Amino acid sequence: MLSTPSRTELSQRTISDEIADRQALERDAAASAGRGLEAHPRRDFAPYRSTVLRHPTHELVRADPEEIELVSPAFGHTDVAAEENDLTIQHAGEPLGERIIVTGRVLDGDGRPVRNQLVEIWQANASGRYVHKRDQHPAPLDPNFTGVGRIITGDDGSYRLTTIKPGAYPWKNHRNAWRPAHIHFSFFGSAFTQRLITQMYFPGDPLFALDPIYQSIVDPAARERLVAAYDHDVSEPEWAIGYRWDVVLTGPRSTWTEPEDGDHA
Amino acid sequence: MPEQRLLGQTPSQTVGPFFGYALPYVGGPDVRAPWHSDAIRLHGTVYDGAGDPIPDAIVEIWGADAAGRPSTERGALDRDPHGFAGFGRAAVDRDGHYSFTTIKPGALRAGSAPYVLVTVFARGVLQHLFTRAYFADEPAANAVDPLLTSVDPARRSTLVAEPDAHGSYRFDIRLQGEGETVFLDYGTEL
Numbered sequence: 334m335l336s337t338p339s340r341t342e343l344s345q346r347t348i349s350d351e352i353a354d355r356q357a358l359e360r361d362a363a364a365s366a367g368r369g370l371e372a373h374p375r376r377d378f379a380p381y382r383s384t385v386l387r388h389p390t391h392e393l394v395r396a397d398p399e400e401i402e403l404v405s406p407a408f409g410h411t412d413v414a415a416e417e418n419d420l421t422i423q424h425a426g427e428p429l430g431e432r433i434i435v436t437g438r439v440l441d442g443d444g445r446p447v448r449n450q451l452v453e454i455w456q457a458n459a460s461g462r463y464v465h466k467r468d469q470h471p472a473p474l475d476p477n478f479t480g481v482g483r484i485i486t487g488d489d490g491s492y493r494l495t496t497i498k499p500g501a502y503p504w505k506n507h508r509n510a511w512r513p514a515h516i517h518f519s520f521f522g523s524a525f526t527q528r529l530i531t532q533m534y535f536p537g538d539p540l541f542a543l544d545p546i547y548q549s550i551v552d553p554a555a556r557e558r559l560v561a562a563y564d565h566d567v568s569e570p571e572w573a574i575g576y577r578w579d580v581v582l583t584g585p586r587s588t589w590t591e592p593e594d595g596d597h598a
Numbered sequence: 599m600p601e602q603r604l605l606g607q608t609p610s611q612t613v614g615p616f617f618g619y620a621l622p623y624v625g626g627p628d629v630r631a632p633w634h635s636d637a638i639r640l641h642g643t644v645y646d647g648a649g650d651p652i653p654d655a656i657v658e659i660w661g662a663d664a665a666g667r668p669s670t671e672r673g674a675l676d677r678d679p680h681g682f683a684g685f686g687r688a689a690v691d692r693d694g695h696y697s698f699t700t701i702k703p704g705a706l707r708a709g710s711a712p713y714v715l716v717t718v719f720a721r722g723v724l725q726h727l728f729t730r731a732y733f734a735d736e737p738a739a740n741a742v743d744p745l746l747t748s749v750d751p752a753r754r755s756t757l758v759a760e761p762d763a764h765g766s767y768r769f770d771i772r773l774q775g776e777g778e779t780v781f782l783d784y785g786t787e788l
Contacts, residue, residue, distance in 0.1 A: 372609050374724035383612075383722025386647035387773045391753070393783035396730075396745050399706045401668050401715055402784065406660060406685035409672035444605055451675070455620030463616040467654075481620045517614060519621065525660050526784045530719060530726060532611040549724050550609045558608050581605045 343507035345543055351380040352548045359551040370552035380545035382506055403524045408451040410485050417483040420454075420496040428478035430459025430497035432573040435561060438490040439520060439580045441527070446490025447582060453519040454494060456480045461500030461514075470502050495573065501540060513540040513547060520582060527582040534560045535576070610725040615654045617719075622656070622689045623675055629659065629686035629700035631679045636664065639766040640714060640731060640759060641697035644690055647774030651694025655720035657771070659686045659698055659731075666704030666712070702733065711739035711746065713757075718771055727781040731759045731769040749780055756780050 355378065363370050376388040396402075421428055439447040457463045457480060460472035464479050480499070484492045501511045515532040522528065534547065541547050541556075550556045558581075567575025613621070630637045644655040661684055662668050669684035677683050688696040705712045713730040732740055740746050746754055756779045759767035772779050 372607050374609060374611065376724055378724060381612075381722070381724070384724060385722075386650075386775075387652070387720060387722035388724075389727065389778055389781050390647075390774055391778055391780070393781050394745075394749055396782040396784055398784045399710065401660060401662050401703075401706055404668045406674040406683060407670050407672045408674050411672060412675040440605060442605055442607055453621065455617060457616075464619050465616040467618075468616055479619070517611075517617070517620070519613075525715060525717075526728075528658075528717060528726065529608065529610060530613050531608055532614075546612060546724070549611075555606065555609045558606060559611070581607045583607045 345507060345509055348380045348507045348510075348545055349543060352545055355380065356548070356551050370555070372550070372552060372555040372558075374546075374549035375551060378545060378549035380506075381549055384549075398524070398526050402526050405450065405521050405523055405525055405527075408485060408521065409449065412451065413483045413485050418492070418494045420456075420478065420480060420482045420494065423479055423481075424477040426477040428458065428475050428497050430475075430478075430500075432495065433498050434493065434495050434567050434569065434573045434575045435516070435533070435578060436491065436493040436564075436567055436575070437561075437578040437580060439486050439492065439522075439582065440490055441522065441582055446486070446488065447520075447522050447527075448486055448488050448490060450486050450521045450523070451519075452484040452486060452492050454482045454484075454496075454516055456496065456516040457499040457502055459497050459500050461502030463502075468502075472500070472502070498535065498574075501538075506545060511540055511543070513538040513544050518580070520580060522582040529580075529582055531580075532559060533578050536560055536563055612721060612724050613656060613719040613726075615721040617656060618654075618689060621687065623687065625677050625679070627686055627688035627696070627698050628677075628679070629661070629684065629698055630682055632699045634701075636701050637699045637765070638702050639697060639699055639763075640769060641695065641766070642759075642768050642770040643694045644696065644718065644720070644771045645694065645773065645775075649772075649775065652690065652720055652773070653692045653694055655690045655694065655696075655718060655723075657688050657690065657696045657698075658717040658719075659700060659714050660684055660717075661700060661714040662703040662706060662712075664701055664704050666706050705739060709742060709744070711736050711743035714759075716769070716771070718773070720773075723773070727773070727779075728784065729771065729779055729781050730757055731767070732757050733767060734758050734760045745782075753778075753780050 561578035
């Protein structure tokens, strides 16, 4: 070799090998420590090249959440218009693509509904193109689709949106890199420490195994939780294909109490 | 051992680079309207491990009012400009710079120093990062704050916003490397 391959010359095989090696290391480390695999992605997941210079190298500092961290901003129905949950009616005409309904509940780790909280979504159109000036993927923009929605969860923590199934798109992490189709979701819980931004995927996508962003979650059961389920009861005749996707937000292990002297060691 | 939860939690994923048409909103950086006499500016640049500014980060803040109380005012998105909802969101510009107007919060309780909670999202950041911006002009309170005093003294200054003009504080965020910001773990279930 005359030089190290540039990022665009890296093959999928190289990236896939890196994913397999890293996941094996994580499994071994968890097994020898007698613990399970963590649900969240590894921050320093090198097969996803953008993490390399963007993950902290120091261990995070343990903080006892104070009151401001254990409450959330007060969103409400006045923040969001009811029709913002339908991404197919934002323009004069019908967007192109497969119309879908996505519904589910937002819960905390004890199964309690996360009520009256803001859910924001954004996504590419059916061709895999975002309405974003830095997205130069040569796929058509759809004049009838922007791909932005907002919802306030109901009393049972539920949300429901109507949209278009997004397309896969290329993203230059390596040669021939394609993201699995996904919808970005942003959630607020009842505490700010529950804040979550994630991506919902579609069942059976052949790109899962190849995608370093999806595979940055080492635990296969945790990865699966990002995949919506087809739900025939959500599908509407002559209208839309339905998916169900429930979301569980984290919480602190214990609620905040007055710290005692010396418990910050 | 973490206590057993009923349900497995949903993993985080990166905000990606293409949130710019979705997450920023009108008034997002103005937690307190700039024409209020108590408004302060809280601003800075987000840097990567090479020391280069990140052009595709988004920063959120969440802070108490001047008396140290979290706001319960609804409409954190569609905000009354005369009010204070405590929450703000600002995308960085092409030079990695963000800027909020807000108020300087009061301390949440006796024996702790005032701070604004700061959350950072970016392409390449698979799980958002929490930190706190304390204020350099609160030396007495900072000297006894339980979190600040628990941090390695060499890194403590990364949690402190420095006054750089009247009513303006600079809080740079370094994701990695020289002067890496102290990021926080709230002991949430993993």
